[in-house]
Amino acid sequence: MRDEWRGWQEAAQAALYGDDGFYRRPEGPAGHFRTSVHASPLFAAAVARLLVRTAAELGTADVDLVDMGAGRGELVTGVLAALPAEGGADLAVRAYAVELAARPDGLDPRVEWCAEPPKGVRGLLFANEWLDNVPLPVAETGADGVERYVEVRTRDGAERLGAPVSG
């Protein structure tokens, strides 16, 4: 059987977001590590204040909140809960959680769960700890001085340098 090699982007995509990928597990990211979202309700309260300020700057009481890479919706749930105490009692908030994983059971029904960012929104888009989870190619300079894509062996994660970087 021949070894299968693929680029880092493809390998990370499969490991994180494939059918049995890390971020699709039922326990969610919070089952493995904490972010500011899980560490304290102070964080959601601060984002709630930011949403109130955003609505004021937009001159509206009707505002959208988009949580990009929402985990299991912990932040958006916390912000909705914190709004009344943070000066947002009169705001009409449409809350969206954008996530590749499935909607968790029992999530606040006010939260719309979507796989893609909603179009035409006006308000605050928040993406906490998202960019460090976007699969990208990895390149290294080879012994020959040429920048080459790093390839990963599917079987065991061994690495080798592949084709020169292009494009």
Ligand SMILES: C[S@@+](CC[C@H](N)C(=O)[O-])C[C@H]1O[C@@H](n2cnc3c(N)ncnc32)[C@H](O)[C@@H]1O
């Ligand atoms: C490190 S977790 C952060 C979760 C949460 N924002 C927090 O701070 O606790 C990154 C999340 O982004 C999600 N994600 C990654 N790429 C995404 C994409 N293209 N669209 C939607 N969600 C994405 C992952 O499934 C994962 O739940």
